[in-house]
Amino acid sequence: MIATSLRCLVTGAGRGIGRGIAHDLISAGHQVVLTARTESELLESAAGAENAYVITADVTTNATEIVRKATELLGGLDVLVLNAGEGISSKFEKTSDELWNSQIALNLTAPFQMMRAALPAMKAQEFGRIVVVASSAGKIGAPYIAAYTAAKHGVLGLVRSVAAENPDCGVTVNAVCPGYVDTPMTQRSVANVVARTGASEESVIAALVAHEPNRRLLTVQEVSNAVLRLINGNSNGTAVDLPERESNA
Ligand SMILES: NC(=O)c1ccc[n+]([C@@H]2O[C@H](COP(=O)([O-])OP(=O)(O)OC[C@H]3O[C@@H](n4cnc5c(N)ncnc54)[C@H](OP(=O)(O)O)[C@@H]3O)[C@@H](O)[C@H]2O)c1
Incomplete structure (x- = not known):
């Protein structure tokens, strides 16, 4: 049975999808750490809630430290929502090493580092929910967005692999793939x-x-609903398509 008050960390919680997920978790009575680089947006997202805490940091340079600080603030960690991300478009031949590396760092390496930091304690307590906000770009190719698409395909591979390596330990690792x-x-x-x-x-x-x-x-609420279903359920290694079908692919 899932505890009524979960200790949650949501990345990219300053606006957009992350703000919606953080808001829904806070409203459900969970303890939530919100993180992003822009403090003013985080404070707006937290809206003075007593069960919300803010860490202002860049996930590409402080991934492990953010997990450590959030775990300390909350006295443990049950839920990790890896949502921070951005897609920068560029014609493939004009994609610089700098753009490529920054898209991989934000959309793939940061989720890897945060998952790696959070997993041991979740396994030790025999409960954890890790949800990555990936994208339909994690499943299909599209023009002018090769670096983002490669990173999102990569993060789905990461989710499937970590889930496969950790079955039946109380920790689930899933993704949502919105359009x-x-x-x-x-x-x-x-x-x-x-x-x-x-x-x-x-x-x-x-x-x-x-x-x-x-x-x-899609609305932010539709994405947040899917994330909360994964947090409240037992699926492992799934990549939920939005809209429409759920798939285990
Ligand atoms: N919007 C879409 O159509 C769509 C579709 C499919 C998937 N997604 C995915 O959904 C996620 C959220 O997207 P969104 O549309 O809500 O974007 P958004 O409105 O731009 O919000 C992105 C959030 O991530 C944070 N962030 C970005 N870079 C960061 C960094 N280096 N370190 C820490 N935080 C960082 C931003 O805050 P700061 O800039 O203040 O750091 C912000 O809070 C992304 O992973 C995106 O790829 C979006």
Whole structure:
């Protein structure tokens, strides 16, 4: 049976999907550490809740230290939501080593380091829930986003491998794979295309969602619901597609 008050760490909790997940965990009465680089956004996300704590840090340089500090603040760690991420687009031939390395560092290496830091104590207490916010870009290729796509494919491999290596120990490791979500990250991408092409915002969004099953942006709430289902359930090694089907692929 899952405890009524879980000790949770949510990365990228300053805005967008991470803010929504942190908000839902706080509202459910769990103890939540929110982390990102922008303190003002974290404080807005925490909204003065007594069961919320803030760590301002960069996951690409402080991954292990963030897990250590959160564990200390909470007196242990039950839930790790690895959501911090960003997709920077670039034509493949123009993708610099710097862009490649930064996309891998943020979307793949930081989740690896945080999982590695959190897992031993979760196994020792025979309970843990690790959920990665990956992307549909972790399962299919798309133009102008090779580094992000490679990192998100990699993080799904990481999830499946860590889950396979740690069966039946009370710890589950899963991912959610959303299509386009209505968040500041998507708003930034749309604004870039509008600035570059002069197209209207509506037409850019319509083009983004043209191949999505429901032809609209997902809401943060839909993604958060899927993450909370994984935290409350027992699935292990799954990569949940949003919208639509759940798959074990
Ligand atoms: N939006 C979509 O359509 C979509 C679709 C599929 C998957 N996703 C994934 O969902 C996750 C959240 O995306 P979002 O749309 O909510 O993005 P967002 O609105 O830009 O929020 C991203 C969060 O991550 C934090 N972050 C970024 N770089 C960081 C770093 N180096 N260290 C610590 N924190 C960092 C940001 O805060 P600071 O900048 O203050 O650090 C912010 O709180 C990402 O992993 C993204 O790949 C998004």
